[in-house]
Every structure is written in C-alpha cells, then in structure tokens.
Amino acid sequence: AQKVTQAQTEISVVEKEDVTLDCVYETRDTTYYLFWYKQPPSGELVFLIRRNSFDEQNEISGRYSWNFQKSTSSFNFTITASQVVDSAVYFCALRVGIQGAQKLVFGQGTRLTINP
Amino acid sequence: DVKVTQSSRYLVKRTGEKVFLECVQDMDHENMFWYRQDPGLGLRLIYFSYDVKMKEKGDIPEGYSVSREKKERFSLILESASTNQTSMYLCASSSGTGGWNEQYFGPGTRLTVT
Numbered sequence: 001a002q003k004v005t006q007a008q009t010e011i012s013v014v015e016k017e018d019v020t021l022d023c024v025y026e027t028r029d030t031t032y033y034l035f036w037y038k039q040p041p042s043g044e045l046v047f048l049i050r051r052n053s054f055d056e057q058n059e060i061s062g063r064y065s066w067n068f069q070k071s072t073s074s075f076n077f078t079i080t081a082s083q084v085v086d087s088a089v090y091f092c093a094l095r096v097g098i099q100g101a102q103k104l105v106f107g108q109g110t111r112l113t114i115n116p
Numbered sequence: 117d118v119k120v121t122q123s124s125r126y127l128v129k130r131t132g133e134k135v136f137l138e139c140v141q142d143m144d145h146e147n148m149f150w151y152r153q154d155p156g157l158g159l160r161l162i163y164f165s166y167d168v169k170m171k172e173k174g175d176i177p178e179g180y181s182v183s184r185e186k187k188e189r190f191s192l193i194l195e196s197a198s199t200n201q202t203s204m205y206l207c208a209s210s211s212g213t214g215g216w217n218e219q220y221f222g223p224g225t226r227l228t229v230t
Contacts, residue, residue, distance in 0.1 A: 009156070035218060043125075045206065045221035052216065091158060103174070104219065106151075106158040 002027045004094050006107035013082055014115050021077040021110045023092030029053075032096045034075045035104065036066065039089040051075060082114045119143070120222035122207050128228045135194040137225050139207030146211060148190035149219060150174075150182065153204040165190055197229045 003026040013019050025034065036048040049059060051068050059066045063080045079086055092107040123138035141148065147166050151159040151174075161174030163182040171182050179201060183191045190209075194201055204226050208219040 004158075006158075033216060037221075043204070043224040045208075047218040047220070050216065050218055093159075103161060103164065104159075106160075108156055108158040 002029075002094055002096050002105045004092050004105050004107035006090075006092055006110050008110045009108070010111045010113070012113040012115060015084055016081050018078060018080050019082055019112065019114075021079075021090050021092075021112065023075045023077065023107060025073050025075065025092070025094045027094060027096055029096045032094060034068065035093040035095070036075075036077050037091045037093065039091065039109070041088070045091065048077075079112075084114045084116055087112060087114045120207055120209055120220050122205075122222040122225050124225050125223060126226050126228075128230065129194075129197050130230055131198060133194075133197050133229075135197045135227065135229075137192040137194075137205055137207075137227070139190045139192070139209075139222055140188055141190075141207075141209040141220070142188065143209065143211070143220070144187065145209035145220075146187075147209060147219075148184065149208040149210075150180075150190065150192045151206045151208065152176070153206055153224070159206065162192065197227075199229050201227065202229045203227060 005024045032053045034051045037045040039045045065078045067076045089109045089111045091109045093104045095104050120141045129135050149164040150162040153159050160176050162180050165171045165184040168187050181193045204224050206224045207222040210217045210219045
C-alpha cells in the first residue's frame with residue numbers, strides 16, 4: 001500500500017526563520033514520483049516541485065529547497081528566511097507507477113504560519 | 117496558464133437533496149479528478165476520469181457519482197446529500213498518462229449539508 005505521512009500538523013515561526021516540513025512516504029514500487037503542493041488561504045493548490053524515484057539530487061529554487069532521501073523514504077521541504085506570504089497549508093503527495101491513471105496519494109498536510 | 121474552474125465557491129444544501137458540482141478545465145487535459153479535503157485527512161480521491169465517458173473509482177467513491185460527457189467538463193454528483201458529505205471539494209486536471217505530469221487544481225467548493 002502507498003502512504004504519505006506529514007507528522008507536523010501545524011508549525012508556527014517568526015518571519016525570517018528557516019523552517020523544514022517533513023514528508024515520509026511508503027511504497028513497494030521502485031518507480032514513483034513525489035510532489036509538493038502549496039494551498040494558500042484562497043484554497044487553490046499550487047504545484048511546487050516533483051521528483052522521480054531515480055533522481056535523488058536535492059533541488060533549490062530561491063528560498064525553497066527539497067531534500068530527497070530514498071534511504072529514509074523522506075522528501076523534506078525547507079523554506080529559508082521565511083516570509084508571511086509563505087503562510088499556507090503544504091501537502092506532500094506520492095504517485096506510483098508510470099502508466100495508467102495518475103492517482104496521487106496525499107499526506108495530511110502541514111499548516112505553516114509565519115508571524116511578522 | 118492552465119485554468120480549472122469550479123461552479124461555486126460555497127454551497128449550502130439540505131439533507132437528501134441531489135447536488136451537482138461542476139468543474140471545467142481549459143487546457144484540453146485528458147485526466148480529471150475529484151477530491152475531498154477534510155482537516156487531518158488531507159486530500160482523498162473520490163473519482164477520476166482519463167477520457168470522455170470514462171470513469172474510475174478512487175478511494176472513497178461511496179455516496180458519489182460522476183459524469184464526463186465532454187473532455188473539458190467533469191461533474192461530481194451527490195445523489196442524496198448527507199451531513200457527512202460536508203467538506204471542501206477540489207477538482208483537478210492533468211495531461212497524458214505519464215506519472216511525471218502534475219495536477220492543476222481549481223479553487224474548491226466548500227459544501228455544507230444541513
């Protein structure tokens with residue numbers, strides 16, 4: 001069975017602090033994809049990043065960075081120098097297989113609040 | 117830009133009513149999805165469709181049905197709404213069959229069943 005766990009339900013930090021959102025996944029497949037989405041207060045999920053199971057390179061995009069470690073089945077997301085606009089609910093998701101319908105399994109989400 | 121629109125942002129219905137939630141995407145995507153979002157549970161897949169008139173059950177299809185008569189439109193139907201269907205409903209679409217393709221989401225419909 002496939003499962004995604006985001007153990008941190010809520011995180012609250014002061015602006016400019018660094019914050020890491022944890023994501024742990026379970027799957028027996030060797031081919032899979034991992035995604036992060038952001039859901040701001042407006043409600044619409046926004047795609048942030050994807051990773052396939054064969055690419056363990058970490059990625060940095062501005063203040064955002066992602067650490068993918070197959071050895072620990074984790075795909076963690078770090079925001080450096082957080083800003084109030086980063087306040088949102090963040091979801092990690094897993095997609096298994098490369099053919100057929102694209103079912104995603106989502107984690108429970110982490111509500112991040114950045115205080116000024 | 118990909119745009120996924122949903123017919124209502126907020127909806128209030130009575131128990132036993134038939135409810136239609138409409139979703140339209142403008143990027144000619146093959147795949148469309150309906151999720152519900154509940155606190156502490158994340159997003160759970162209700163139904164999805166990978167082609168016109170095709171549909172497949174997701175993880176929680178009970179109490180719901182769907183219709184996809186045109187490629188751009190995917191409707192979620194609650195035949196007889198119940199209070200446990202009070203939730204946020206999110207529609208999404210994506211292209212092709214490759215697992216690489218991200219899903220694009222609509223703004224959601226917050227449904228309250230009283």
